[in-house]
Amino acid sequence: MPELPEVETVRRGLLPVLQGAVIEQAEARRPDLRWPLPENFADRLAGRRIEAVGRRAKYLLADLDGGEVLILHLGMSGSIRIEGWEGSRASRPGAFHHPRGAPGPHDHVVLHLAGGATLTFNDPRRFGAILLVPYDRLDSHPLLRNLGPEPLGNTFHAAYLAEVCAGRRTSLKAALLDQKVVAGLGNIYVCEALNRARLSPRRLASTLATRSGAPTLRAERLVVAIRDVLREAILAGGSSLRDHRRVDGELGYFQHAFRVYDREGKACPTYRCPGTVARIVQSARSTFFCPKCQR
Template identity: 45%
Template sequence: MPELPEVETVRRGLEPHMQGAKLSEVRLHRPNLRYPFPEHFAQRLDGAEVLRLERRAKYLLFYLDTQDVWVTHLGMTGRFQVNDSPEDLARYYHAAAPDEKHLHFQCLATLPEGGVSRIDYYDPRRFGFMLLLKPDELYESKWFKGLGVEPLSDELTPAHLLEMAHGRNVNLKALLMAQGGPKGGIAGLGNIYVCEALWRARLSPDHKASALKPKEAASLIEGIKTVLEEAVASGGSSISDFAAASGELGYFQHRFCVYDRKGQPCPRNDGGVIERKVHQGRSSFFCPVCQT
């Protein structure tokens, strides 16, 4: 499943082609993805201008001049692709139907200066979805209400993490994977980057949350922010079917220190061998020597 760096990579790839653009020729090639498309979805997008693109956790938010917010979650295999060659555009104007099995949504995006791009959305497993919400109901909806702080924002501090962990009888892996909760949470952190951040902080995924010390919290926050920033700079991790909107693959997977490296030596050369363990149904990878 695309995680925060991958979704941010997609947002950045779409922004030059879609921010300020007018949408037209909206086509749906099936009635649903994970959920049915919103009622009159194509008609409500057609003619709308994209005022700005944002990301919240793992969601893409397209703010439209119609006072709608077009929300997209990529699910496990969803991806946008930008096509702006004359050949691509000519085929779009003349083709009656897509010739690709997993192409479910298309539209044209025309910038004020005249550039036109064809925006395609593919999703082989169809676990992604698209919504239309009003701005004033967005953060009261079931998808966004209760989401924690953004991990790359100034809101995520060691103090916030210590407050989250205080009195919690869970391990650090579970604490970091929770997207919200009564004591807050961290929105958008996924399995890959939690494993990598814990390794950087030298903390075991089994470390008890309530036992977290201030110095450890500071190391963990630094690990979270650093690994996410490096992953975004690398275009995300291209595992499964992920690709950026340009079609290019990310390459952060080549820099994994523990994720999916079971049986390999720890990069710290401390004599440790990477182990795998299951937490809450997800694989954790860690070094038993340097992570305590």
């Protein structure tokens, strides 16, 4: 599933195309994705102006005139293809570690914009979702209301992380993947951040707090590592192993900076660490880490 840097890269790629654009026509080529499309979906979008393009966790948000927000989740295999914008060749904003679907039968939703550009949502596995929600109910929507703070926002800091992890008997890896703890983190960037912070994914989450509930140095290091790895991944355009390009035609290159993810058996990149990257399974997901320097 695309993680925060990939979704943010998509948002930034869509921004110059969508901000202020008018949807002349919408096509829904099937009635559902992960869930049924909104009732009268195509008719409700026709003629609407897109006022803003945002993101919350792994959800893309398009504010529409008239007081509604279009929520889009890419799911496991979803991507957005842009064609006809300023005469450019087809491009697909975002860059992903795993391949996206090819154009064709999995093009499920198409937006035709004034001026001739089209946006196509392609999703071979149909785990993605598109919803329409009143703006004033956005924060209380079931998909968004229980999300934790954005990891790059001001409300995510060591004191907060210590507070939510105090007394938790779950692993540190599981706690960071919990979207109620912090929004938008996934398997790749949790593995990378834990390695940078030199913390074991097996460590109990509760060890981020002292007995009095204050943040430990581990919590301080972890917050810095999470922020750094996300910022670097966004600047690199996400992670792509194939030919999925951003709007400007460039590839996402952060996979070349992976320290541990998908590098089982390779030498640990930490300075003077003699360890080797190992792989374990936690909650049915692969975890990559160095048993020597991650404690």
